[in-house]
Amino acid sequence: MPTLPHHKHRRAEFLASIDTPVLLFAGSWIARNYPANWSPFRADSTFLFFFPSPEANAAALFDPKDKSVTLFLDERTPTDALWHGPVPSFADIKKFIGVTSVERRADLAKLVKKKLGKRKAHTLAIPDPRATAEACAITGETLDFYDSAKVANPELIQAIANLRLLRHPEELASMRAAAAVTQQGHVLAMARTRAGILEQELVGFVEGAFAKRGCVPAYNTICSVRGEVLHNHAHHNMLLDTDLVLLDAGAENAAGYCGDVTRTWPVSGKFAPEAREVYEIVLAAEKAAIAAVRPGVRYRDLHMLAARVLTEGLVAMGLLKGSPDALVESGAHTLFFPHGVGHLIGLDVHDMEAFGDQVHYEKGRTRSSQFGTQYLRLDIDLKAGMCFTIEPGIYFVPAILHDAKFRKQWKKEVDWALAESFLAMNSLRGFGGVRIEDDIHCTESGAEVLTASIPKEVAAVEALVGSACG
Ligand code: GLY
Ligand code: MN
Numbered sequence: 001m002p003t004l005p006h007h008k009h010r011r012a013e014f015l016a017s018i019d020t021p022v023l024l025f026a027g028s029w030i031a032r033n034y035p036a037n038w039s040p041f042r043a044d045s046t047f048l049f050f051f052p053s054p055e056a057n058a059a060a061l062f063d064p065k066d067k068s069v070t071l072f073l074d075e076r077t078p079t080d081a082l083w084h085g086p087v088p089s090f091a092d093i094k095k096f097i098g099v100t101s102v103e104r105r106a107d108l109a110k111l112v113k114k115k116l117g118k119r120k121a122h123t124l125a126i127p128d129p130r131a132t133a134e135a136c137a138i139t140g141e142t143l144d145f146y147d148s149a150k151v152a153n154p155e156l157i158q159a160i161a162n163l164r165l166l167r168h169p170e171e172l173a174s175m176r177a178a179a180a181v182t183q184q185g186h187v188l189a190m191a192r193t194r195a196g197i198l199e200q201e202l203v204g205f206v207e208g209a210f211a212k213r214g215c216v217p218a219y220n221t222i223c224s225v226r227g228e229v230l231h232n233h234a235h236h237n238m239l240l241d242t243d244l245v246l247l248d249a250g251a252e253n254a255a256g257y258c259g260d261v262t263r264t265w266p267v268s269g270k271f272a273p274e275a276r277e278v279y280e281i282v283l284a285a286e287k288a289a290i291a292a293v294r295p296g297v298r299y300r301d302l303h304m305l306a307a308r309v310l311t312e313g314l315v316a317m318g319l320l321k322g323s324p325d326a327l328v329e330s331g332a333h334t335l336f337f338p339h340g341v342g343h344l345i346g347l348d349v350h351d352m353e354a355f356g357d358q359v360h361y362e363k364g365r366t367r368s369s370q371f372g373t374q375y376l377r378l379d380i381d382l383k384a385g386m387c388f389t390i391e392p393g394i395y396f397v398p399a400i401l402h403d404a405k406f407r408k409q410w411k412k413e414v415d416w417a418l419a420e421s422f423l424a425m426n427s428l429r430g431f432g433g434v435r436i437e438d439d440i441h442c443t444e445s446g447a448e449v450l451t452a453s454i455p456k457e458v459a460a461v462e463a464l465v466g467s468a469c470g
Contacts, residue, residue: 004052006170008098010163011050011062011069017159018064021121023112024050025135026058027128040216044126045347046160048256051097055087057105059135061112061121068100070115072108112138124152124160125354148356161352161359166385171346172441174257175387178215179439179450181251182259185209186454189223189247190461191468195267199223199235199245206249215251218258218349222248227264227433228395230339241268242426244275246435250349258349260389261451262437269465271458274425278394278434281313283456285392286436289341293382293390293440293447300365300379303341306392307333314394318415332413334372335400342389343377345439350377351387371406384444391437396422396430 014022026047029038043054051060051071059072071094074080076087090102103111112121123135125145136143144150151157167175185206192205203223210217224232225239227246239245244266250259264279266272271279285306292305311333314320319336320327327333344351344360352359357367361379368374378388400406401419422431436456441448455461 004170005098006168007050007052011099012067013163014050014159015062015064015067015069017162018062018156020156021064021116021119022062022156023121023123023135023139024060024062025123025126025128025131026051026054026056027126027131028057030128043256044124044128044131045256045352046124046164047126048347049160049164053254059105059108059131060099061115063115065119070111071097071099071102072105072111073102074105109138122153122156124156125150145354148354148358151354151356154358157355157358161355164346164352165344165359166383167346167387167441168385171257172387174253174255175259175346175439175441175450178218178251178253178257178259179261180453181210181213181215181253182249182261182439182451183454184213185249185251186247186261186263187464188468189245189249190263190265190455190464191466193239193245193265193267193269193465194469195239195241195243197239199225199237199239202239202245202247203235203249206247210251213251215253218250218252218260222246222262225267225429225432227393227435228397228430230395230433239267240426240429242272243267243429244432244434246433248435248437250439252349256347258345258347259439259451260345260349260437261439261454262391262393262435263454263456263461264434264436265461265465267465269462271462274422274431275434276458277313277317278431279436279458281310281317282392282394282434282436283458284313285309286390286438286456289390289392290438290440290447290449293442295382295384295442295444297382298362298379299342299382299388300376302390303373303376304328306341306390307337310337310392310394317418319418320413321415322413327413330410330413331370331373332410334370335406335410335414335419336394336396337392338372338375338395338397338400339393340373340376340378342391342437344386344388346387353377382442384442386442387439387450388442389437389439391435393433393435395433395435397433398423398430 026043125143225243248262289306311324439450
């Protein structure tokens with residue numbers, strides 16, 4: 001078990017920032033069918049932030065009054081050792097992790113009540129509903145992990161977010177490690193691409209590359225010739241020589257840190273002229289947004305910069321008509337770029353998204369009501385140490401391009417016949433979509449692209465695609 005002074009330091013910082021005791025839970029196994037057949041255990045990210053390799057069912061009480069951290073763990077029994085192998089003793093854990101004391105999980109309610117006396121405590125809702133219910137029964141709160149307005153008391157959310165928002169050097173090292181494994185998955189998928197295989201085979205290469213290096217997918221892998229379906233998790237299509245494949249996949253390492261990368265490439269290994277044109281526009285938008293990263297910049301401005309570059313490209317292609325500024329102002333670009341340019345990344349692939357816009361939107365800023373732009377997940381001013389993605393795209397989405405309201409609203413601004421031709425391309429399969437996504441660390445001098453080693457220049461992508469197919 002790793003002895004990590006970083007975790008101890010984080011716990012001390014947290015204790016110094018709270019004035020009410022806090023009870024945190026790691027969560028437990030979730031059954032995938034009958035109770036003893038579990039999905040792999042993954043501790044809640046905040047618990048993972050404070051404790052290395054948390055055990056399932058672990059909980060902790062942080063008490064600012066005496067600066068103590070009490071860790072509660074399941075008792076070690078011969079039966080557990082029989083089925084799951086031996087586990088370190090409470091005494092060893094106390095020493096390794098450096099907490100004030102380790103107690104039996106079965107005694108949690110009794111001991112917490114005794115320690116709190118008349119004082120109140122707060123807790124945090126987590127993905128495991130049983131743990132959340134147990135925690136709420138002790139603190140008397142009514143919380144719901146699946147409702148960002150009810151995930152925890154706002155002061156507690158802020159105290160946690162203050163610590164999780166800016167990456168310490170050891171976290172950056174872990175992010176770089178996750179990025180390196182993410183690179184292996186993407187490169188293998190590109191190299192093994194050929195017409196005639198199923199999307200699922202590429203998913204197998206990607207996730208096999210992660211597993212081989214002790215990682216799991218940080219989220220459901222998106223791998224599709226239907227790139228216009230933003231979160232397409234169906235992988236049954238056979239690749240055609242005329243298809244573009246969009247792969248959005250990231251590795252999560254044992255420490256819980258994630259990668260989140262999108263690349264798009266032609267199955268044939270050679271971009272068709274219109275595919276290359278769209279690809280180069282998206283690449284230019286991505287690079288422009290990355291080049292603008294520095295402390296103090298408003299994340300929304302990166303989004304708008306990417307939107308502006310995409311719009312200029314769409315005007316050059318004849319798909320949009322008019323001045324790029326006016327088009328962006330009116331929101332016409334959202335017909336082809338209907339999502340935000342990215343999100344925080346860390347222990348959650350959309351880091352701390354469960355905490356809601358309290359963390360992701362600067363005080364006084366609210367979500368746009370404009371279609372597309374309303375999906376911008378982040379609108380804070382950047383600080384050195386923040387990690388986030390940049391992921392612009394251009395998509396040809398039948399449901400958008402056939403929407404009567406949009407056709408009326410932007411009657412003059414769109415060449416609808418030309419847009420329609422993209423839906424009919426590729427033997428009516430349609431053009432699909434192009435997205436390019438990298439993971440960025442904001443430094444004092446600009447962007448560090450954590451995932452820079454994953455090819456994205458046209459020549460590099462074309463050289464790699466199919467290169468391992470013999
Ligand atoms: N990786 C999927 C997303 O960022 O939404
Ligand atoms: Mn992403």
